[in-house]
Amino acid sequence: MLDMSRTAGVGLNLRKLRTAKGMTLDRLAGMSDLTRGYISLVERGLKAPSIAALLRMAAALEVNVAYFFDPKSTASPRYTVHRHQEEGAIPLQNGSFGLTALAAARPHKSMEPFLLRPPFKSARSLASNEKIQRAFHSGEEMLFVVSGRVAIELDGEELKLEKGDCLYFSGETPHQVHSLGRQKAEVLVVIAVANPA
Numbered sequence: 001m002l003d004m005s006r007t008a009g010v011g012l013n014l015r016k017l018r019t020a021k022g023m024t025l026d027r028l029a030g031m032s033d034l035t036r037g038y039i040s041l042v043e044r045g046l047k048a049p050s051i052a053a054l055l056r057m058a059a060a061l062e063v064n065v066a067y068f069f070d071p072k073s074t075a076s077p078r079y080t081v082h083r084h085q086e087e088g089a090i091p092l093q094n095g096s097f098g099l100t101a102l103a104a105a106r107p108h109k110s111m112e113p114f115l116l117r118p119p120f121k122s123a124r125s126l127a128s129n130e131k132i133q134r135a136f137h138s139g140e141e142m143l144f145v146v147s148g149r150v151a152i153e154l155d156g157e158e159l160k161l162e163k164g165d166c167l168y169f170s171g172e173t174p175h176q177v178h179s180l181g182r183q184k185a186e187v188l189v190v191i192a193v194a195n196p197a
Helices: 004-019 023-034 037-044 051-061 123-128
Strands: 091-093 098-101 111-119 138-145 149-154 157-162 166-170 175-180 186-192
Touching: 004 037, 004 051, 023 037, 023 051, 037 051, 037 157, 051 111, 051 157, 091 123, 138 157, 157 166
Parallel strands: none
Antiparallel strands: 091 098, 098 111, 111 186, 138 166, 138 186, 149 157, 149 175
16 A cells, blocks of 8 residues: 555655756666656655665765655754654555665665665566566665565576564665565665765
């Protein structure tokens, strides 16, 4: 089920920043290697963006990813605490994909932590051999499986990870993760940003 209010908040912040910088959808699409349609859906709150998409748009707009979740965070607090039931932490979900920024209140950080609930591989994509878009971004990435099981396709190789398993790799390697089994997995994803905004 799409959480429209929370997804819309991120999209609204994205649109406000893009228009404030005088950037068209086409220009942002070209600079972030995303499609105009994808960015439009994100801005309207109809699509939850992936981590890679958030990183690319943030780089193109010269801001930290935290801006999309909390545009008022300017001063760097000494620390941030994410509470499980915290309203300020914006989870994005669209029924199959869930993403929560865990340190949105701290801008200009060199790491971006997220809690990811990857989707199951759809029967439609398996049946039709539909090309699945793989993520890639600058920096390095670490995945730690908090619960469940996942498969990650890493540049053509599939690795299966279980609760407690950890994977570290270059974010520039094309990758995609999906849940395995009956229950959706939870994965801690930490991305080391090469040049934080």
